[in-house]
Amino acid sequence: MKNMFMITIVTMIMRKMNNYLSSINKTSDSLIIKEILNQANELKTPIISQEGINLLIQLIKISKTKKVLEIGTAIGYSAIMMALNTYCFVTTIEKDEENYKIAKENINKAKLESKIELIFGDALAVDLADNYDLIFIDAAKAQYFKFLERFKKNLNPQGLVVCDNLLFHGLVEKPETLESKRIKSLVKKISDFNSNLLNHPEFETYIYEIGDGLSISIKK
Numbered sequence: 001m002k003n004m005f006m007i008t009i010v011t012m013i014m015r016k017m018n019n020y021l022s023s024i025n026k027t028s029d030s031l032i033i034k035e036i037l038n039q040a041n042e043l044k045t046p047i048i049s050q051e052g053i054n055l056l057i058q059l060i061k062i063s064k065t066k067k068v069l070e071i072g073t074a075i076g077y078s079a080i081m082m083a084l085n086t087y088c089f090v091t092t093i094e095k096d097e098e099n100y101k102i103a104k105e106n107i108n109k110a111k112l113e114s115k116i117e118l119i120f121g122d123a124l125a126v127d128l129a130d131n132y133d134l135i136f137i138d139a140a141k142a143q144y145f146k147f148l149e150r151f152k153k154n155l156n157p158q159g160l161v162v163c164d165n166l167l168f169h170g171l172v173e174k175p176e177t178l179e180s181k182r183i184k185s186l187v188k189k190i191s192d193f194n195s196n197l198l199n200h201p202e203f204e205t206y207i208y209e210i211g212d213g214l215s216i217s218i219k220k
Ligand SMILES: C[S@@+](CC[C@H](N)C(=O)[O-])C[C@H]1O[C@@H](n2cnc3c(N)ncnc32)[C@H](O)[C@@H]1O
Pocket: 046, 047, 048, 071, 072, 073, 074, 075, 076, 077, 078, 079, 093, 094, 095, 096, 099, 121, 122, 123, 124, 138, 139, 140, 143
């Protein structure tokens, strides 16, 4: 009971801090971005959090990244944000036909056809010859390790890998509270991925409590 009370207080303070930060951090989304955010909301399409995309954009700028590979386009929000706010070229892969079509329309509306290459297909069946400075993994959570192993050869030396949703709404911390077998198995896969990534001999990784849990790995 006492613990529960403490957790509630800490959560309330954290929420207040987050409200504070979102009230002082500058956001100046263009009309097209506002439209895509509304669209994601209406279609219930999961997209990266605002703090997650802001970090990713700063990371691209700091590391002077020129080429990004994104696994999991959805309706194009993160790819468009990266292309709009940095000088990088984004290659992004989406396997869901409906999402692919919407993303294509959104990229056209944003007039970013020359900065974003959208590939329709299952990333686990796509072969890429190009090399990238940053790989952003944001697709099927159970497949993260396969994506990493498949595309690490396409990453430049000192390149970065960023993965989203590694805390999976905080569920990775308390898998014993889960009843659904399906969610439990997914949470176990994410948790295994986190340990594999943190112990990967080819990468130096930290996982941050940003958005839904974001990792940044540097290729050694
Ligand atoms: C969380 S959403 C991506 C959100 C997007 N990155 C953003 O922040 O705007 C995940 C997307 O990955 C796609 N996806 C899942 N598995 C995939 C795979 N094996 N290859 C390509 N896309 C995949 C899903 O169809 C879905 O649209």
